[in-house]
Amino acid sequence: MKAWRVALALAALCALAGVPWYGSDVLTQFGINALLLAVLAQGWNIIGGYTGYASFGNSVFYGLGSYGVAIAMVQWHLPFAVGLAFGVVLALVFAFVLGVPVLRLKGHYFAIATLGLSQVMTAIVSNVELAGQNIGLVLPPLNDDAQFYELSLGLLLIATLTVGWLSRSRFGFGLIAIRENEEGAAVMGVNTTLYKVLAFALSGFFSALAGGIHAYWITFLDPESAFDIGLNVKMIIMAVFGGPGTVLGPIVGAFSLSAIAEVLSSEVTSIAGLFFGLVIVTAVVLMPRGLADMLRHLRRTGWRYFLENLRMHRL
């Protein structure tokens, strides 16, 4: 990597890290949300973008992470860090136990199976007494947005460095091989089951941590919001909007879509959702490989880039 790129990345990181000091409260809170969404999109990127498995089960990891923190802190009066670890353990158990059978499925079938699992988890947690059933749990408040902000930023940094390492490691190449041609990868000696389960678990690790931080920040959770399938759809949209299977794409996607949604909901409150839907539809038609790809090619080909995309996928 060129030196100026490293410098640029460090400058951007410092600018981001300083937000709680020079930005308003509203900006900091918006930042925490955007950073956590970016972590989720980055986590989804590992299983969805690199491995090519469209997981709708990442919101389960998120929910387990949230409940890990909430149960540890509310029911057992343990510190936050222990709760985070507990949530991660729950997520990893889920990834290994259910990942093995479910990751045998391909394409749409995997997507639907994980969707089914997330519905089952919501219903199960709504019946567990320890988790407060369908009423939920209220956590002790800690009114320190700056701390949550830096925690989220740190998590995003670790997730992104991990994905950066992934993109040039033997493990990552194995995942890409699985995405491009699973039989071929197996023939080349990739232990596909192991690789897929590890990718699923790694993606679950980051999602669970994001869920834990979010739970402590919001101080309230119930099964509906913790296992919200809409959140899973959001991660996918952000990763795909930015560029799935790239290191920075999901972050670009999460930040830009969060910003668009925020501006829309403050400017045109009643029809914000409508615009959001139209943005997604237009983006899929005109830039199917994400913002990252568009920025790379737009300078060279100009508006013909969009025409080429149209020509490529139409019937």
Added chain:
Amino acid sequence: MELFAQVLVNGILQGGLYAVMALGLALVWGVLNIVNLAHGAFIMLGGYGSWYLYTYAHIDPFLGLPLTAAVMFALGYALQRGLLNLVIRAPMFNTLLITFGLEVVLTYLAQLVFTADFRTINPPYAGSNLALGPVVLPLARLAAFAVAIALAVGMWLLLLHTRLGRAIRATAQNLVAARLYGVEPRHLYALTFGLGIALAGSAGTLYGTVSQINPYIGAALTAKSFAISIIGGLENPLGVIAGGLFLGIVESLTTLYVGQTFADVASFGTLVLVLVARPGGLLGRAA
């Protein structure tokens, strides 16, 4: 025992409705390879269509059903021809995303136009029942069930015995070969999607006669339609009917014996089990 019989009948009646909901999704998925996340939103639109017909033009929902279906067909045809054909060869994520975008647009449009109030289509016979020994059959549900089965069987006959049906099945099996035999895919895909949306609209009409409609029912109905298509398999409308009935019965029995909150565990747990054990559906060929 009487309670069991009543719950079983309720499950079967509900299952017929489920079958029609899933039929359109399975058709579009099987032929076009699009998992239509907006399917439930189209069901919702069909429900509103019939509600308006009944409330302002006093057309009985069952008589108005062909009209609703025709309008939905036109909408589906136009959407596929104008929009979805543009991305049909893109990777799976993209078609998932675009239909999700459509779902968001339709839901918000519905909220703006129809408001968020709950609506029910209430024809004069809504409260009438038919007693069959100890078992009570609500008339509206029975009618909805009959129409649902008729639609599913009609769909099956259409796919099996008409020129259009053969063209649709040929395209699902092999697009290139179908093209060589003179199928024009852009038109055929649009027809298929139109049919799927017309079925969704009809399901919405039936849904409106037995449950409440609001702009947000779509997502849950899509999830349920998924489960049924998977349980029944994508190959055959009769499989989807079986899947719908199966799910309806499983849900009502779970509600009776385990509790309401476990109904979703049962239906989606079955979905996951079927997927892992028999990815081709309970009645489909093993994958």
